[in-house]
Structures are given as C-alpha cells and as structure tokens.
Amino acid sequence: MNRRSLLGAALATPFLARGAMAADTVRVAVFNVSSALPFYVARERGFFAEAGIAAEAVPLQAAPLIVQAMVAGDVEAASNLVTLEGANINSRRANTAIYIQLGGQNDRFRMDQFIVRPGFSATSIKELKGARIVSAPGPANMSAARAVLAANGLQEGRDYTLTEQQMGVHVGALAAGTFDAAYTLEPQATIAERQGAARRLEAGVIAKYLIGRPDAQAFAAGGALTGKFLQEKPEVAGRFAAAWTKACATIRSDASVRDLLVPFMNTSAELAPTVPLVNFAMVKDLTPQEVADFQTFVDIAVRQGVVRSAIDVKTFLRAL
Numbered sequence: 039m040n041r042r043s044l045l046g047a048a049l050a051t052p053f054l055a056r057g058a059m060a061a062d063t064v065r066v067a068v069f070n071v072s073s074a075l076p077f078y079v080a081r082e083r084g085f086f087a088e089a090g091i092a093a094e095a096v097p098l099q100a101a102p103l104i105v106q107a108m109v110a111g112d113v114e115a116a117s118n119l120v121t122l123e124g125a126n127i128n129s130r131r132a133n134t135a136i137y138i139q140l141g142g143q144n145d146r147f148r149m150d151q152f153i154v155r156p157g158f159s160a161t162s163i164k165e166l167k168g169a170r171i172v173s174a175p176g177p178a179n180m181s182a183a184r185a186v187l188a189a190n191g192l193q194e195g196r197d198y199t200l201t202e203q204q205m206g207v208h209v210g211a212l213a214a215g216t217f218d219a220a221y222t223l224e225p226q227a228t229i230a231e232r233q234g235a236a237r238r239l240e241a242g243v244i245a246k247y248l249i250g251r252p253d254a255q256a257f258a259a260g261g262a263l264t265g266k267f268l269q270e271k272p273e274v275a276g277r278f279a280a281a282w283t284k285a286c287a288t289i290r291s292d293a294s295v296r297d298l299l300v301p302f303m304n305t306s307a308e309l310a311p312t313v314p315l316v317n318f319a320m321v322k323d324l325t326p327q328e329v330a331d332f333q334t335f336v337d338i339a340v341r342q343g344v345v346r347s348a349i350d351v352k353t354f355l356r357a358l
Contacts, residue, residue: 061092062274064267067104067116068095070303071205072224073141073149073259073316077117078298080285089277099204101176108135114267115278118259121332122178122339129349133265136356138279139286140324140332142255142317145242149316150182150258151227152243153236154219155212163239164190167197169218172211175202181344182244182258183221189247206304212236225305225313232309241314248338249331255317257332268356279358286318322357329355 064086068074077093080086086093096113098104101120105127107113116135124135143149152163160166163186173183180202184194194200200221203211208226211217213235220227220236230236240246244256261282268275289295299305299313319328332351339345 059090061087061090062271062277063092063094064115064274064278065094065096065113067098067107067113067119069099069101069104069116069118069259070097071118071149071226072299072303072313073118073318074303075289075295075298075315076139076261076282076285076318078302079288079295080281082298083285083288083295085281085284085288086278089281091274091278091281093278099175099206101178105135108262108264111264111266114264114271116262119262120176120178120259121257122181122336122344123176124260124262124354125336125339125349125351126178126345128354129345129347132353133269135262136265136268136354137260137262137321138356138358139282139318139320140255140257140260140355142319142328143242143258144245144254144256145240145252147255147317148227148241148314149224150221150244150256151223151241152186152219152221152239153212153227153230154239155215155217155236156234158218160219160239162190163187163243164192166190166192166219166239169198170216171198171200171219171221172208172217173200173202173221174208174223175204177344178258178339179221181339181342182248185338185342186221186243186247209233209235224315225299225303225309228309228313229305244335249334251331254331255319255328256335257328258335259316263356276358283320283358286320289315289318320357321355324355 101123209230245254246252299310
C-alpha cells in the first residue's frame, strides 16, 4: 500500500469506527399534540440516526407525569414539556428541566384556544357564562384557562365549570354535548372544527390576555433535556440538540412534515396539511423581547401560585 492509500485509510478509520458504534439511546417523554412534531421529524427523517442517537418515545399525556419521569431519571428529554411545569420544578429543584427549544403561540401560530360545540350561543369568550368547559390536562393548562376567563370577566363556579380531561376525549365530549366549550390544543381544535363538533371562538389567548399583546410569542411548551443528562453526557446531549435544531428548521421549510401528524396524532390525511403549528424556536435564536415575554408569562404564573416561587427564566434556558 502506498503512502496515499495509508493516509486515506487512516483518515477513514474514525468515521468507520463511529459508524460501527452503537447509537446512544435517549428516552424522550412525548405529549402527543402538534407541538411534539420536532421529535417525530427528527426520528422519521433520520436526523437522530445521523447524529448517532436512538430516540425512544415514552408517551406521557400530562405534563406532571413528564416532570415526574424527568425527576426519577426515567427519561432524558421531553418533546414538548409545558413551560410552567418546567418553571415550577426548577424553582424547587434547580436544573431539573433545561429547555433547548420553545414553541411560540399566538393567533398566527395556533395552539391554545377556546372552542364551543354547535348550538352553544357564545360568540366570544366573555359570553361563556353558564358553560361546562373541558380543559387540556395539568395545573398549568387549567390555570391558563382560568386566567383567560378571568380576564374576560368570568369566575369559576359562578359563571362556568372547568374540568380537565385528556386531549383525546375533547372532540367526542363536545360532539356528545357533555361539555359546551373547551380550552384545548392542536390538532384537537382543528379536528373538532372540521368534524363539525365545534367552532373556534378565539386562538392565541395566552398571548392576548395574559402577556398583553396579540402578536407576542407565548412560550407555553418546548423541548427540554434533564440537567443530569446535560451534565453527565454533554456530547450526546449536543448531538441530540443538533438533530432537534435540524428538525425545527425542516418544519419551517417543508410543509410535508405535517404528514407525520397522521400516524402519530390521530389526524386524518385530508386534515393534516392544514393543522396550525407553533413557532418552533431554538433557545439560541430567541430575541431579548421574546425572553422578556417568556419571563412575563412565568411571573403571572408565580402570582397565580402555579409556579411556587419567582424564577429567572434564563436559568433554565440553554442555547445548544
């Protein structure tokens, strides 16, 4: 073998060795609403595999369960952990959940919204007096629903009842008339609307009524890693974040990724191309105003008692 052949073999060795190595397993808690899309894009488009990551989905359909799994060490990451739940656990146990990506919500990037069943007379949130309302599950979602209703002059118990239910039952509950309205998330809202089970009252309600600007980015959920994972396996975490970054960029540039809503989120093939998505923003790309808006959102939750004590959001954001 000549010198050039020896050099070529030497240069190829690290890549061959890396390719022969087993992929690093990362267990990811997944809450199946449309804000979980980066996980499925990264896995199904091969971005995790390219980064040497074997991503294992752990379905958990409530934010408190995801937090418990992160604390217990049952998962290393979460696809779309509710940020108020993340803020709360970090205020009690620092460095538990570190966000690398946030999902911005408002009327343009639809996720949080109120919908009503056909035949119910309300045409605005303030007209939900007497309504039986079903809410997305978890303390943070329930609190957001109550706060938006309060901003519209409505008081629980006096003007409405609020019951939390898993996302999968929202459409059927409205269609059956069990509930009059829902504080719900995507894709359930669009599914309900297209099936004739509901009509939309208003979307982007957190940005409008809680942050105070309809065009604000309400960062209500995002992709997170455990502090333990970041500390013990920083190189693996970095590769995971790189695949996640690529997935978010692909969502922005390739509308066909909505096809993944069909097999993983019970969305019809006809409906999937029209389901609204949040603004999938990596923490490293957030503007100072967006960070300030996020702090405002968390501060409101502190005053409501959803987050136990004041916390600087920058302490649980990581630019990777």
